[in-house]
Amino acid sequence: MYRVVEIEEIIKETPTIKTFFFRDETQPSPGQFYMIWLPGVDEFPMSISYIGERKAFSVKLVGEGTRKMHSLSEGDRLWIRGPYGRGFVEKNKKALFVGGGSGMATLAPLIERMRGDVVIAARTKEELLFKRRFKNRRVYIATDDGSEGFRGFAHELVERLLEENEYEIIYTCGPELMMRKLIDIAIERGLDIQASLERLMKCGIGICDSCSINGYRVCVDGPVFEKDILIEMSDLGRYTRDRAGRRVPL
Amino acid sequence: MYRVVEIEEIIKETPTIKTFFFRDETQPSPGQFYMIWLPGVDEFPMSISYIGERKAFSVKLVGEGTRKMHSLSEGDRLWIRGPYGRGFVEKNKKALFVGGGSGMATLAPLIERMRGDVVIAARTKEELLFKRRFKNRRVYIATDDGSEGFRGFAHELVERLLEENEYEIIYTCGPELMMRKLIDIAIERGLDIQASLERLMKCGIGICDSCSINGYRVCVDGPVFEKDILIEMSDLGRYTRDRAGRRVPL
Amino acid sequence: MLSVAINDLRFRNPLLLASGILDESGESMLQVIKHGAGGVVTKSIGMEPREGYENPVIYELSYGLLNAIGLANPGIENYGEEIKIAKRGGVPVIGSVFGKDAEEFAYLARKMEEYGVDAVELNLSCPHARGYGMEIGVDAALVEEIVKEVKRKVNIPVWAKLTPNTHNIVEIAKAASDSDALVLINTVRAMAIDIEAKLPVLSNIFGGLSGPCIKPIGIRAVYEVYREVEKPIVGVGGIIDARDVIEYIMAGASAVEIGTAIYLRGIHVFSEIASEMEDWMKKHGYEKIEELVGIAQVR
Amino acid sequence: MLSVAINDLRFRNPLLLASGILDESGESMLQVIKHGAGGVVTKSIGMEPREGYENPVIYELSYGLLNAIGLANPGIENYGEEIKIAKRGGVPVIGSVFGKDAEEFAYLARKMEEYGVDAVELNLSCPHARGYGMEIGVDAALVEEIVKEVKRKVNIPVWAKLTPNTHNIVEIAKAASDSDALVLINTVRAMAIDIEAKLPVLSNIFGGLSGPCIKPIGIRAVYEVYREVEKPIVGVGGIIDARDVIEYIMAGASAVEIGTAIYLRGIHVFSEIASEMEDWMKKHGYEKIEELVGIAQVR
Ligand SMILES: Cc1cc2nc3c(=O)[nH]c(=O)nc-3n(C[C@H](O)[C@H](O)[C@H](O)COP(=O)(O)OP(=O)(O)OC[C@H]3O[C@@H](n4cnc5c(N)ncnc54)[C@H](O)[C@@H]3O)c2cc1C
Ligand SMILES: Cc1cc2nc3c(=O)[nH]c(=O)nc-3n(C[C@H](O)[C@H](O)[C@H](O)COP(=O)(O)OP(=O)(O)OC[C@H]3O[C@@H](n4cnc5c(N)ncnc54)[C@H](O)[C@@H]3O)c2cc1C
Numbered sequence A, B: 001m002y003r004v005v006e007i008e009e010i011i012k013e014t015p016t017i018k019t020f021f022f023r024d025e026t027q028p029s030p031g032q033f034y035m036i037w038l039p040g041v042d043e044f045p046m047s048i049s050y051i052g053e054r055k056a057f058s059v060k061l062v063g064e065g066t067r068k069m070h071s072l073s074e075g076d077r078l079w080i081r082g083p084y085g086r087g088f089v090e091k092n093k094k095a096l097f098v099g100g101g102s103g104m105a106t107l108a109p110l111i112e113r114m115r116g117d118v119v120i121a122a123r124t125k126e127e128l129l130f131k132r133r134f135k136n137r138r139v140y141i142a143t144d145d146g147s148e149g150f151r152g153f154a155h156e157l158v159e160r161l162l163e164e165n166e167y168e169i170i171y172t173c174g175p176e177l178m179m180r181k182l183i184d185i186a187i188e189r190g191l192d193i194q195a196s197l198e199r200l201m202k203c204g205i206g207i208c209d210s211c212s213i214n215g216y217r218v219c220v221d222g223p224v225f226e227k228d229i230l231i232e233m234s235d236l237g238r239y240t241r242d243r244a245g246r247r248v249p250l
Numbered sequence C, D: 001m002l003s004v005a006i007n008d009l010r011f012r013n014p015l016l017l018a019s020g021i022l023d024e025s026g027e028s029m030l031q032v033i034k035h036g037a038g039g040v041v042t043k044s045i046g047m048e049p050r051e052g053y054e055n056p057v058i059y060e061l062s063y064g065l066l067n068a069i070g071l072a073n074p075g076i077e078n079y080g081e082e083i084k085i086a087k088r089g090g091v092p093v094i095g096s097v098f099g100k101d102a103e104e105f106a107y108l109a110r111k112m113e114e115y116g117v118d119a120v121e122l123n124l125s126c127p128h129a130r131g132y133g134m135e136i137g138v139d140a141a142l143v144e145e146i147v148k149e150v151k152r153k154v155n156i157p158v159w160a161k162l163t164p165n166t167h168n169i170v171e172i173a174k175a176a177s178d179s180d181a182l183v184l185i186n187t188v189r190a191m192a193i194d195i196e197a198k199l200p201v202l203s204n205i206f207g208g209l210s211g212p213c214i215k216p217i218g219i220r221a222v223y224e225v226y227r228e229v230e231k232p233i234v235g236v237g238g239i240i241d242a243r244d245v246i247e248y249i250m251a252g253a254s255a256v257e258i259g260t261a262i263y264l265r266g267i268h269v270f271s272e273i274a275s276e277m278e279d280w281m282k283k284h285g286y287e288k289i290e291e292l293v294g295i296a297q298v299r
C-alpha cells in the first residue's frame, strides 16, 4: 500500500538538489528512508531530510526518476511507503558529522537532534547542501574545487580536524568512496563511526538481495551501520552489484 | 481457527444431558454460543451454560454428534470457535425465566446474573435441568407427565403465574413450539419477551443462510431476539428449513 | 451517481450480492436489498434438492474464509417462491444455477426465467463439488457448449461465472463469450489442516478460498480478460470496501459482487460501501461509474 | 529431532530458504544459514545476466506480498563464486535454474552441478516472466521433457518446482515424476491497482502472490499431490510459524521452503521456527519429523 502525500512546498537548495515538503503521519528517525513511487515513471529510495510534523525529501537530480521528481510542482502528489530501515544510533560521544553532496539530506535531521560539529562537503560551492540550516554550530565547508572553504575532499578536511579536536564518533553519509576513507580513518585512530550507505534498491524490505553488501542488507540491516559491521564490509568502496546482481568493481 | 480446550470435569445432569467444564479465555455473555468440532465426527452449535472462568456446555444427546460428545471423558479435548451471536439484553424489568429441556442450559447464566423467578420445564422429572442451581429463588417446576411440579406444558404454567404476578418480561429458551406460545402470550398481554432460538446451523457466522428465519439469521442477528423481531417471525413455530434449505412445516 | 447498467439491466449501484452468501431464502435476499445491495444473485440452484456437505463447511482465516458448503440448495422445483419474495425488493434478481451438462444448465435457466429473474448466472466454477462447477469450468469446449445452449433457450441475459483455478482464464472467457457478461472470479481451490486434530478441517477436505486474500487474483483475472474479451465484466473476490470496488472497476469491471465482506463487516456493508464510493467519486471529480471502467488498463 | 532427508540429502532441519529471497549473493545465503536455515535454494539463475523489471517490483499487502522481480540474476556464468561462498555454510545448497527449453535447463543444471550444488531445483513456475516458468510449467508434455532431459545430464538430485496456476497440479506433478522431489508451490499470478494513481502498481503489471494468503492453496496442492504421486514433496507458500510448517508436513511435505516470512518476521525466522517446532514436538510426543509426514491424509 502506498500513501499519497501532497507536496506543500518545494525549495531549490542547489542547482541539482530540491527539497520537497509534505505532511505524513509516520514518525521516522534520522537515517531512515522511504520508497517514493512516481506512477508510470520509477520508484526509488529517499532519506527523510526533515522529520518534524512537516517532513521533506531533499532530492538530487541524477537520472530519469529524480528528473521527473524535479519537474513536479507544489500541489502535486507523491506515492510513498516507509519509513524503512535502521537510522542512526544517538550516542553520548563528542560527534563530528560529515555529509558529502546529497548525503547531507540524510544527516541533517540527526544533526538537529544532537550536538557536535559539522562538515559539509560538495564538488563545488553551489552544491553545498544545508549550509545555513544549523544554528549555533561549528560548520566546516569543503569543496573539491576549493570554491568555498577547504579545498579538497571531505576526508582530508576531517583528518585535519581530528588533529585539533577530540572527536569520539563520526556520523557520515555521502559518496561511498568518501565513507570508505572515513571508516579507514576511524579504524586507524580508534574512533567510533556510523555510516549511512546507499545501494541499488528494488524491494526496500529485505527480500530481493539487490542492496546487499557482504551479506548485509542496506534496506533493513541498514542503511545506517555501526562500526563493527562496517569493518566487516570488505566490498565497501570497492565492489558493488549491478541491476542483474553481478558483483562489479566500484 | 479452532481453539482446543480440555474437558476438566463432566457432570451427568439428567439421563440425556451432561455438562462439560473447560477453561477458555473468551468472555461470552449469556445466550451466546460456540461451534464445537469433534474432528472426524461433526460440528454443532452449543450455548454456553457457565460463563465464569470455568466455562461449560450442557449437552443433550439427540444424534450422532451429541452421542460422540457424551462418550468423551475428562481430559479429552474439544475444538471450539466462538463465542458467536447476540446474547440476552438485561433489562431492568420484573422477569420470569422459562427454560424447556436443554433450553435451561442457555438460560442459566442469565438467571444467575439477574433477579426474577424461574420456570424449569421438561418432559419428565428426570429431565429437569439445573433444578438445584439457583439459590434463594422462586423456582417453579413443570413436567409434561406431572412426575414433578405442575402437570402440563410450560406455557400453561406461565399463564397461571401471570395471573398472580406482575412480570414485565419473559426470557425463554426451549422447544420452538413452547417459545411460540410464550410469544403469543406476551403479545396478548403486552409483556416484553426475549427468546433464544435454535435453527440448523452450518457456518455459524452469518453467511450460509441455513439458520435464517424470515430473513433473520439466528447465528448473528440472534440467537436471542427481542420482541419486535419475534413478532415479525411468522415462520416461528410453524415452518423450518431442512438441510437443503427447503421450507418445511415444523 | 452510482447507477450502472450491464447490457440493458440497470442497477441502482454496482454492488451486487455474490452467489452463495445469504441468498438461499427470498427473505434473506430482501434483507440484503434493504441494506443497500444494487442487485442480488441467488445461491446456485441445481436440479434436485441437495443437503451439501456435513459440518464443518466453513473455516475462518485471518484474511478470508474457506468454505465447502457443497452446493446445498432446495432444488429448482422448490425455488419459485424464493424468487418471488426476492423480487419484492425492487432490484434485479439474478438466478444462479449449476448443472452437470448443457442440457441441465438450459433447463435450470429456463425455470429461472419462468420464475421471473432478471438474468441467469451460470456457475461454471465451484471449486469443490465433483462433476460440477470448476470441473466443467476449466474445459473450454464444454463452457462454450453450455453457454450457447443456454443462450438458445432463454431470452434473459446470461452471465457466465468463471473459475480462477486455471492457467488461462482468458481462453475460458473467450469460450464463454456468447454470454452477455462474465463474472470473475469464484473461490480459489484450497484447504486447511488442523494440526491438533491432524485432520483437514472441512468435512469435504477441499474448499474454496474467498475474502481479501484472493482480491489480487480477482483483479488480475478481470484485468486480463477485459483487454481480450469485449463483454461487460462483473468483478468478484475479496471486496471489503469502496477502494476494492474502485480497483475492480478500474481493472475493467462494470459492477461487482460481494460475499465474504458480509461476514467481515456485516450486512450493512452494501450501503456503507455505496456511501464510501460516493465520497470518493465526489472528491475525485467523477460523476458516473462508467468513467472509471478499465481506466487502469495500460496499453 | 528436526533432521530430515529428501532422498539421500540430509538437512539439519526441514526449513529451507525459498528461491528468490535473499539468495542472489553467496554471502546473503551464508547469513540465512547462520540464522538457522536447514538448507538454501538459490535465486533462479538463467543463461544470461538479466536486470529484471523496473521498480516497483514489490507491493506490500496486509496478508502477503506481490512481486515481479522479473528473474533478475547475474547469469549462470557469473554464479560459481556465489555457490562457493554459500557452500561454506555447511548445509545443502540447492541451485535453482530457469530456462526456455529442455536444453537450457540441462545446461544450467550441469553448470550448477559443476559449481558444487547439492541438488538443482527447476523453476517451472514463475508466474510473471514471458516464455519462462509458468508458461512452461502448465504444459505437461514440456515439463516431462525438461525433467527427463535434466535427469539424463546431471547426477545430483533434481527437484521440480511447480505452479499452482493450473486446474490440475496433479497432472503436472505426474509429468514431473522423473524428478527426485516436487516443490509446491510457487507464487499465484495476481496484480494490484493503485486507485489514486489509476495504474497497476507493478511495473510489469502482473506479479506473483506470496505469504500467508496463499498457504491454503499450497497446503491443498501438497495434499492433492501426495496422494497421487510417490515423490518426496517440499512444501512452500505462506509459512510464517511452526504451526504452518507442521500443517505442510501433515499434508505430505517432507521439508518446506520459507520466503516471505523473512519480510514478516526477519531473517532469524528460521531458528525461531526450529525451536517452536521442537517445543511442539516434545509437547506432543513426536521424536522425528518423519512420523508426521502425511498423517492428515484421509483415506
Ligand atoms: C537508503 C537510500 C537513501 C537515499 N537518500 C537520498 C537522498 O536523501 N537524496 C538523494 O538525492 N538521493 C538519495 N538516494 C539516492 C537516490 O535513491 C538515487 O539518486 C535515485 O534512486 C536515482 O534515481 P533516478 O531514477 O533518478 O536515477 P537512475 O536513472 O536510476 O540512475 C542515474 C544514475 O545514478 C546512479 N544511482 C542510482 N541510484 C543510486 C544509488 N542508490 N546509489 C548510487 N548511485 C545510484 C545510477 O547508477 C546511474 O548512474 C538514496 C539512496 C538510498 C539507497
Ligand atoms: C444457537 C444454538 C444453541 C444450542 N445450544 C444447545 C445447548 O446448550 N444444549 C444442547 O443440548 N443443545 C443445544 N443446541 C442444539 C444442538 O446444537 C443440537 O442438539 C445438535 O446440533 C445435535 O447434533 P447431533 O449431531 O447430535 O444431532 P443430529 O444427528 O444432527 O440430529 C439429531 C436430531 O436432532 C435434530 N436437531 C439437530 N440440530 C437441531 C437444532 N439446532 N434444532 C433443533 N433440532 C435439531 C435433528 O433434526 C435430528 O432430528 C443448540 C443449537 C443452537 C442452534
Ligand SMILES: Cc1cc2nc3c(=O)[nH]c(=O)nc-3n(C[C@H](O)[C@H](O)[C@H](O)COP(=O)(O)O)c2cc1C
Pocket (backbone or CB within 6 Å): B207, B208, C018, C019, C020, C021, C043, C044, C065, C067, C069, C071, C096, C123, C126, C161, C185, C186, C187, C209, C210, C211, C212, C214, C236, C237, C238, C239, C257, C258, C259, C260, C261
Ligand atoms: C459460503 C460461500 C458459499 C458460496 N456459494 C457459491 C455458490 O453457490 N455459487 C457460486 O457461484 N459461488 C459461490 N460462492 C463464491 C462467491 O459467490 C464469490 O465468488 C467468492 O466468495 C469470492 O467473493 P468474496 O471474496 O466477496 O466472498 C460462495 C462463497 C462462499 C464464501
Ligand SMILES: Cc1cc2nc3c(=O)[nH]c(=O)nc-3n(C[C@H](O)[C@H](O)[C@H](O)COP(=O)(O)O)c2cc1C
Pocket (backbone or CB within 6 Å): A207, A208, D018, D019, D020, D021, D043, D044, D065, D067, D069, D071, D096, D123, D126, D161, D185, D186, D187, D209, D210, D211, D212, D214, D236, D237, D238, D239, D257, D258, D259, D260, D261
Ligand atoms: C521477491 C520474490 C522473489 C522470488 N523469486 C523466485 C525465483 O527466482 N524462483 C522461484 O522459483 N521462486 C521465486 N519466488 C517464489 C518463492 O520461492 C516461493 O515459492 C513463494 O514466495 C511462496 O513462498 P512464501 O509465501 O514463503 O514466500 C520468489 C518470491 C518472492 C516473494
Ligand code: FES
Pocket (backbone or CB within 6 Å): A200, A201, A202, A203, A204, A205, A206, A207, A208, A209, A210, A211, A212, A217, A218, A219, A220
Ligand atoms: S532492496 Fe531488496 S533486499 Fe534491500
Ligand code: FES
Pocket (backbone or CB within 6 Å): B200, B201, B202, B203, B204, B205, B206, B207, B208, B209, B210, B211, B212, B217, B218, B219, B220
Ligand atoms: S449458520 Fe450460516 S447463516 Fe447462520
